[in-house]
Amino acid sequence: MTEMIIQTERLTKKYGGHASVNNVNLQVAKGEVYGFLGPNGAGKTTTIKMLLGLAKPTKGSVTIFGRDIQEDRKNILRQVGSLVESPTYYGHLSGRDNLKVIAQVLGLPKKNIEEALQMVRLTKDADRLVKGYSLGMKQRLGIAVALLAKPQLLILDEPTNGLDPAGIREIRELISRLPEEQGVTILISSHLLSEIEQVATSVGIIFRGQLIFQDSLEVLKQRAKGRIELEVSRPTEAKNYLESLGWQPFIDEERVCFTPMAREKVADVVENLVRGDFSVYGMNKISQSLENIFIELTGKEQSL
Amino acid sequence: MESLVSLRYLRSEFYKIRWSMIIGILLLGPAISLWIGFGNPTEMSEGANDWLWFFSLTVHKYTMFFYPLIVGVFAAFVCRYEHLANGWKQIFCLPVSRFQIYSSKFLLVSLLTLLTQLCLLSGFLIVGTIYGLNDPLPWSILITKVIKGWLASLPLMALMLGCSLLWKNFATPLTLNVVFILPSMIMTGSGLLGSWYPWSQPFLAMMPKHEWVTSINPFMLFMGILSTFILFVVSTSTIFIKRDY
Numbered sequence: 131m132t133e134m135i136i137q138t139e140r141l142t143k144k145y146g147g148h149a150s151v152n153n154v155n156l157q158v159a160k161g162e163v164y165g166f167l168g169p170n171g172a173g174k175t176t177t178i179k180m181l182l183g184l185a186k187p188t189k190g191s192v193t194i195f196g197r198d199i200q201e202d203r204k205n206i207l208r209q210v211g212s213l214v215e216s217p218t219y220y221g222h223l224s225g226r227d228n229l230k231v232i233a234q235v236l237g238l239p240k241k242n243i244e245e246a247l248q249m250v251r252l253t254k255d256a257d258r259l260v261k262g263y264s265l266g267m268k269q270r271l272g273i274a275v276a277l278l279a280k281p282q283l284l285i286l287d288e289p290t291n292g293l294d295p296a297g298i299r300e301i302r303e304l305i306s307r308l309p310e311e312q313g314v315t316i317l318i319s320s321h322l323l324s325e326i327e328q329v330a331t332s333v334g335i336i337f338r339g340q341l342i343f344q345d346s347l348e349v350l351k352q353r354a355k356g357r358i359e360l361e362v363s364r365p366t367e368a369k370n371y372l373e374s375l376g377w378q379p380f381i382d383e384e385r386v387c388f389t390p391m392a393r394e395k396v397a398d399v400v401e402n403l404v405r406g407d408f409s410v411y412g413m414n415k416i417s418q419s420l421e422n423i424f425i426e427l428t429g430k431e432q433s434l
Numbered sequence: 435m436e437s438l439v440s441l442r443y444l445r446s447e448f449y450k451i452r453w454s455m456i457i458g459i460l461l462l463g464p465a466i467s468l469w470i471g472f473g474n475p476t477e478m479s480e481g482a483n484d485w486l487w488f489f490s491l492t493v494h495k496y497t498m499f500f501y502p503l504i505v506g507v508f509a510a511f512v513c514r515y516e517h518l519a520n521g522w523k524q525i526f527c528l529p530v531s532r533f534q535i536y537s538s539k540f541l542l543v544s545l546l547t548l549l550t551q552l553c554l555l556s557g558f559l560i561v562g563t564i565y566g567l568n569d570p571l572p573w574s575i576l577i578t579k580v581i582k583g584w585l586a587s588l589p590l591m592a593l594m595l596g597c598s599l600l601w602k603n604f605a606t607p608l609t610l611n612v613v614f615i616l617p618s619m620i621m622t623g624s625g626l627l628g629s630w631y632p633w634s635q636p637f638l639a640m641m642p643k644h645e646w647v648t649s650i651n652p653f654m655l656f657m658g659i660l661s662t663f664i665l666f667v668v669s670t671s672t673i674f675i676k677r678d679y
Binding site: 179182183184185186203204205207208210212214215216217218219220221222223227230231232234235236237275 | 436440442443445446449450452515518519520521523524525526527528529530531678679
């Protein structure tokens with residue numbers, strides 16, 4: 131079995147009577163880039179705050195590196211770099227001095243500061259006061275802080291928020307590089323699927339406080355392949371009939387569905403159905419993007 | 435058991451402070467008090483030591499207004515940068531406990547206020563010499579008064595630090611401070627009430643015997659200071675530690 135870096139069990143946070151995070155079981159394996167996806171207000175930040183021990187769960191537990199965060203917070207946090215919500219900075223200090231403050235608390239040598247600056251390409255601007263930095267530079271400084279101690283786990287909450295396309299690309303490259311070069315496990319949250327899609331190996335989708343999908347990116351992409359839907363009379367019977375002929379249909383909402391296939395095969399299916407005395411009322415070919423899946427997954431919940 | 439103060443963390447607090455601002459306050463507060471103390475012509479009582487006489491004139495305004503004000507400003511200052519850029523989250527994600535953060539902030543405020551006291555004392559000695567005071571210098575009284583005044587302000591430091599930690603706004607704790615400084619004039623008139631009133635405690639502890647001051651029971655004052663100190667430290671640090679960010 132792969133080693134789990136983050137594991138939560140029935141993690142729940144209630145504000146008032148309302149559950150912002152509801153029975154979430156996150157599983158992040160070592161070396162993964164875990165994309166934590168969800169629309170704004172779905173509970174991403176609250177979950178991340180509980181992972182870091184910034185907020186206490188109403189119920190459930192958080193285990194990081196196999197240890198409970200409530201019991202061993204300090205030792206765990208020594209190996210975790212994080213950026214939560216907007217980046218933190220001391221505006222009256224230079225970029226380098228900002229890192230110095232943190233390095234002092236962690237007892238890190240100067241070398242780490244320079245390396246972190248280099249990784250986010252801030253070396254040139256390191257001596258300027260941070261209040262003069264652009265939003266993107268502040269964001270990069272926040273990531274430099276997270277990288278400072280060379281952590282084993284990096285938790286980044288919306289790290290590309292407010293960045294321009296070039297900045298987004300830079301962060302993306304950095305994130306893809308880290309697991310290979312330094313064996314870091316990364317959890318990165320976003321409300322944009324397109325962002326996660328390009329870096330993540332695993333995906334968790336949270337919606338209204340509930341984790342509605344958690345698997346590898348491959349599985350999510352499988353779902354995105356689309357399908358062919360047939361509206362027929364007596365769908366269940368039709369499915370059994372087709373199965374007996376060697377097809378592999380499945381039923382969804384009273385429709386007989388297939389994974390995408392060649393045109394000739396579609397014609398064969400229809401022919402088979404007609405011969406079997408089923409009426410074919412209609413046919414749909416649905417191609418789905420990941421974006422559609424995301425909307426479908428989160429939209430379904432809405433109608434419940 | 436972890437240590438109450440993390441020295442590493444405490445040092446990082448020193449990096450963050452904007453010293454130019456702090457030095458300004460350190461010089462300005464005592465300077466105004468000295469100016470008032472020496473600037474107003476007063477009739478000296480018979481047989482009094484002239485150093486002690488002017489010391490009481492200076493300390494009267496200083497402990498009544500400026501010193502409590504400065505305590506509040508320093509308390510607000512050490513929390514300011516975390517409030518400004520939402521820095522609490524960042525330092526809470528570091529391997530230091532919240533109590534260590536609290537104790538470091540408290541230590542920093544108490545060091546700064548101690549510096550203020552020393553500035554007042556040295557300023558007083560310089561101005562006194564220039565002014566030509568020539569009675570024998572009552573060293574031990576002056577030094578004990580300065581230390582006692584500082585110790586008596588610990589409850590106020592705890593209270594103001596608590597307010598500054600919990601309120602994001604820079605101005606709220608400061609306004610509160612000013613509002614509560616004013617009744618201090620009445621409170622100090624009664625030794626019993628004043629012993630329990632954080633804004634009066636430094637005054638009562640630091641003023642030498644003087645015709646303007648009602649005498650107080652030192653034990654009552656000590657008890658008042660000790661219990662309010664414990665009360666404020668325990669309550670505000672508990673809220674600070676328990677809070678979600």
